[in-house]
Amino acid sequence: MKLVEHFQYGLNSPICLTWELTYACNLACVHCLSSSGRRDPRELSTAEAKGVVDELQRMQVFYVNIGGGEPTVRPDFWELLDYAIDHNVGVKFSTNGIKLDAARARQLASTDYVDVQISLDGATAEINDHVRGPGSYDTAMRALENLAAAGFAQPKISVVMTRQNVDQLDEFTAIADTFGAQLRITRLRPSGRGADVWDELHPTAAQQRQLYDWLVARGDGVLTGDSFFHLSAYGEALPGLNLCGAGRVVCLIDPVGDVYACPFAIHEQFLAGNVRSPGGFQQVWQHSELFTELRRPQTGGACQSCLHYDSCQGGCMAAKFFTGLPLDGPDPECVRGFGEQALAARDGDLRLPKSDVDHSRSAPRNSRRGRAPVPISIGARPADGGPLIEVRPARACEASPLAPGTADTRLGSAAARV
Amino acid sequence: MRPEPFGALLYHFGTRRLSFLKTPQLVDVVTGLERHDDVHAALDSAGVVDAERPAYLRALAGLAANGTITQRRQETE
Numbered sequence: 001m002k003l004v005e006h007f008q009y010g011l012n013s014p015i016c017l018t019w020e021l022t023y024a025c026n027l028a029c030v031h032c033l034s035s036s037g038r039r040d041p042r043e044l045s046t047a048e049a050k051g052v053v054d055e056l057q058r059m060q061v062f063y064v065n066i067g068g069g070e071p072t073v074r075p076d077f078w079e080l081l082d083y084a085i086d087h088n089v090g091v092k093f094s095t096n097g098i099k100l101d102a103a104r105a106r107q108l109a110s111t112d113y114v115d116v117q118i119s120l121d122g123a124t125a126e127i128n129d130h131v132r133g134p135g136s137y138d139t140a141m142r143a144l145e146n147l148a149a150a151g152f153a154q155p156k157i158s159v160v161m162t163r164q165n166v167d168q169l170d171e172f173t174a175i176a177d178t179f180g181a182q183l184r185i186t187r188l189r190p191s192g193r194g195a196d197v198w199d200e201l202h203p204t205a206a207q208q209r210q211l212y213d214w215l216v217a218r219g220d221g222v223l224t225g226d227s228f229f230h231l232s233a234y235g236e237a238l239p240g241l242n243l244c245g246a247g248r249v250v251c252l253i254d255p256v257g258d259v260y261a262c263p264f265a266i267h268e269q270f271l272a273g274n275v276r277s278p279g280g281f282q283q284v285w286q287h288s289e290l291f292t293e294l295r296r297p298q299t300g301g302a303c304q305s306c307l308h309y310d311s312c313q314g315g316c317m318a319a320k321f322f323t324g325l326p327l328d329g330p331d332p333e334c335v336r337g338f339g340e341q342a343l344a345a346r347d348g349d350l351r352l353p354k355s356d357v358d359h360s361r362s363a364p365r366n367s368r369r370g371r372a373p374v375p376i377s378i379g380a381r382p383a384d385g386g387p388l389i390e391v392r393p394a395r396a397c398e399a400s401p402l403a404p405g406t407a408d409t410r411l412g413s414a415a416a417r418v
Numbered sequence: 419m420r421p422e423p424f425g426a427l428l429y430h431f432g433t434r435r436l437s438f439l440k441t442p443q444l445v446d447v448v449t450g451l452e453r454h455d456d457v458h459a460a461l462d463s464a465g466v467v468d469a470e471r472p473a474y475l476r477a478l479a480g481l482a483a484n485g486t487i488t489q490r491r492q493e494t495e
Contacts, residue, residue: 003440
C-alpha cells in the first residue's frame with residue numbers, strides 16, 4: 001500500500017499538529033483564520049498546557065506548530081517553549097514579531113529545536129498593512145533584523161497569497177534572502193475572518209496559474225505547507241501528500257483545548273473533542289467519532305470522474321465548507337473552473353456556514369451549540385505499491401514544492417517497491 | 419521511532435528529518451543495526467530475502483545519506 005493510503009486511514013499520532021496557544025492578538029488581520037483578538041478566559045492554564053506537552057511527548061509527536069492569536073503575548077509563552085523542547089517536542093511558532101526584541105532573538109538563537117515563522121502578507125508596507133494593520137510591516141522587519149543580528153539560522157517568512165501580493169513573489173524572495181530566511185507561502189482560506197474578505201482577496205484564476213508557474217520555475221526551497229495541492233491539476237503534481245490531511249495526519253488544538261480536524265476548520269462541525277476531557281488528546285485523536293469518520297474511505301463525488309482527481313482529490317475541505325460548496329464537489333479554486341461554476345450556481349438565499357468561535361475585538365463570543373453530522377468526501381488515490389521509505393523535509397507538512405532534488409522524490413523513485 | 423500501521427515514523431532530532439519506514443520488516447532491520455556487526459547481518463536477522471535485499475540496501479543508503487543513521491566508528495586499538 002502506498003504511504004498516502006495509510007495516511008488516509010489515520011496514524012497513531014498526528015504528523016502536523018497545530019496548537020494555538022491564545023486567541024489574544026495585538027493585530028486584527030482581516031483574513032485571520034481563527035478570528036482572533038481577545039483572550040478567551042477558558043484558555044488552557046500553564047499547568048494544563050504542560051500536561052498537553054507531556055501527552056504529546058508520550059504520543060511521540062516530535063514537533064508542533066504553535067500559533068494563535070499571537071502566541072508570544074501569553075506571559076508563559078517562553079516557559080512553555082522551553083518546557084516543550086525539554087520534553088522532546090520541537091517547536092515552530094508563528095508570530096507577527098511583536099515580542100521579538102534583540103534579547104529574545106538572542107535567546108532563540110541559542111535554543112535548539114525551535115523554528116520561528118514571521119508572518120508577512122505584503123513585500124511592501126502598503127500591501128502588507130492593508131491586510132495586517134498599520135505598523136505590522138515594520139514590526140515584522142524589526143523582528144527579522146533582530147533574528148539576523150542574533151545569528152538565528154533560517155527563520156521562515158510566511159506569506160498568505162492574495163490577489164494583491166501574487167505579483168510580489170520575487171520581492172518576497174529578495175526579502176527572505178536579505179535576512180537569510182526561507183520563504184513559505186500558503187493559501188488564503190475562507191476561514192474565520194477570511195470568509196469576509198475571501199471574495200476580494202483570493203487570487204484570480206489567472207493569478208493561480210501565475211503562482212503555479214512561479215512555483216515550477218522558482219519554487220525550489222520555498223515551503224508551501226502542502227497548501228497548493230489543488231494546483232497540481234495544472235499538470236506537474238506538486239510534491240507533498242496531495243491529500244487533505246484533516247483528522248488523518250493533521251489537526252488543531254485551539255486555545256481552550258478544543259480539537260478540530262484542521263487549523264482552517266474552526267467550526268463546530270469539525271470539532272472532535274477537548275483535551276480536558278477524560279483520555280485527553282490521545283483519546284480524541286484515536287477514538288473521536290469525527291476523526292473516525294474522516295478516516296473512512298471516501299468517494300470523490302462530483303469530482304470522481306475528473307481526469308485530475310488523483311492530483312487534487314477535490315481540494316480543500318475547509319475552503320469548500322466555508323464557501324457553501326458541497327464537500328464532495330470541486331474546490332472553489334478548482335483550476336478547471338468547476339469551482340467558479342459551483343460558486344455561481346449557489347442558491348441566492350444560501351447562508352454561508354459561519355463559525356461561532358469569534359474572538360474579534362468587535363464581536364462577542366457566542367455559546368457553542370450541538371454538533372451536526374459532517375458530510376465528508378475526501379478521495380483516495382489508486383494503489384501502485386510504494387517504496388520502502390520516504391524521507392520528508394524537516395517538517396512533514398512543509399514539503400518543498402517541485403524541487404526535483406527533495407529527498408522525498410529522489411528516494412521515492414530510487415527505492416524499490418514492495 | 420514511532421510505531422505506525424505501515425511500519426514506523428523515524429525522527430532525528432539532530433537533522434530534524436522525518437523518515438517513513440514503510441514496512442515492519444524495515445523497522446526490524448533499522449532497530450537491529452546496533453545489535454549486529456554489519457548491515458547484512460541485520461538484514462539476515464530480519465529475514466529479508468535476497469530478491470528484496472537491493473531495495474532494503476537502497477533504503478538504508480537513503481537513511482545514511484540524510485544522517486538518520488551513521489556508520490559505526492571503527493575500533494582502532
